[in-house]
Amino acid sequence: MAHIIPFKAVRPTRDKVSLVAARSYQSYTKEQREARLRDNPFSFLHIVNPGYKFDKEISGQARYSLVKNRYLEFKEEGIFVQDDAPCYYVYKIVNREGREFNGIIAAASALDYENDAIKKHEDTIAYKEVVFKDYLKTVGFNAEPVLLTYPDNNVIETIIKEAQEKRAEFEFTTTYRDTHYLWLVDTPKTIKSIQEEFKNMPAIYIADGHHRSASSYLLYKDLKDANPDHQGDEDYNFFMSYLIPESDLKIHEFNRLVKGLNGLSKEEFLIQLDTFYRIENRGKTPYKPSKKNHFSMYLDGDFYSLYLRKTVYNIETSLDGLDAQLLYKTILQPILGIDDLRNDIRIEYSNGKNDIVNIKSAVDSGEFTVGFGMVPATIEQMKNIADDGLKMPPKSTYIEPKLRSGVTIYEF
Incomplete structure (x- = not known):
């Protein structure tokens, strides 16, 4: 009521x-x-x-x-x-x-x-x-x-x-x-x-x-x-x-931009990423994901597609299936060492109403090292998370x- x-x-x-x-x-x-x-x-x-x-x-x-x-x-x-x-x-x-x-x-x-x-x-x-x-x-x-x-x-x-x-x-x-x-x-x-x-x-x-x-x-x-x-x-x-x-x-989604690779080389980063994702190099053409649990990544002049290996990630709650949470749990926290999404100065957010090309520009300028794109959350996801008393990571939606x-x- x-x-x-x-x-x-x-x-x-x-x-x-x-x-x-x-x-x-x-x-x-x-x-x-x-x-x-x-x-x-x-x-x-x-x-x-x-x-x-x-x-x-x-x-x-x-x-x-x-x-x-x-x-x-x-x-x-x-x-x-x-x-x-x-x-x-x-x-x-x-x-x-x-x-x-x-x-x-x-x-x-x-x-x-x-x-x-x-x-x-x-x-x-x-x-x-x-x-x-x-x-x-x-x-x-x-x-x-x-x-x-x-x-x-x-x-x-x-x-x-x-x-x-x-x-x-x-x-x-x-x-x-x-x-x-x-x-x-x-x-x-x-x-x-x-x-x-x-x-x-x-x-x-x-x-x-x-x-x-x-x-x-x-x-x-x-x-x-x-x-x-x-x-x-x-x-x-x-x-x-x-x-x-x-x-x-x-x-709309909020895309992620990150400074540095937490001390890893590009090759070491990709190897760790391979634990959670099937990785495909898409080359120079801007690439945007088309479905949930699927990300785009821009690194060192190339776009990549990242497909989740579902055998290594369990979706047990409404929050677990949210792409912003998934990215945090599989990449940002364990590999890039970003625990505090609100206050860590290494991460910034770009709303998805702006094009994926903005990620490319931000990384090419040298201000950021890697960028991640995702599809928007749905109203059903937002409601389910609220109904379950759970909270999305910051900058999960641009509404x-x-x-x-x-x-x-x-x-x-």
């Missing part, structure tokens, strides 16, 4: 939403950030990078306080306006390839996160959870929804399609050539129907945003403990989410859609 409720979003005015909306701060290069901050006074980046106003790098609690100040200034200047009544927000993204993502922006329950009605498939890092929780507690808002996914539902699909028959409240295209649309759903009957459909679902799943979900849960616990009159319906009991049906979710910050804001 999932408790998904409408809320009163703070939103940019229609004429400024395209200027306000921003990708996540980390996705910009330094040059891109500086250009947007210099040329666009309405960008949400001005809120999350408040030091720009003072030409100074500011961090920690001082930055959090300034973020809140910049946000309040945007409200005072009428750039942001809060809706008068709670709404669900039907949201559509059409990316540059023409793929559509249709879902609902709403508030999800922190208690559902605690009770596993919102299921997780990825480990989080404790200190990152606490840092972002402290940030949320100071600024008092959340501007980037967590991406949740639910089983395809005919009632919700019909509601989304009916909402989209009207003129969109927002319609804007980004410089990435993705077009975004937003519609308000505020009629009591429709709101009740949406709530009931989510209540009838045994569980929904985090697709992207595990750290943000965990931080929102920590914030809920802090504010609950600090409130002697806690009732359970306060805004801090919920966090903003974008819920899309499983069929709309697009999962679309990616939302913009600042289009809808949730205050608590």
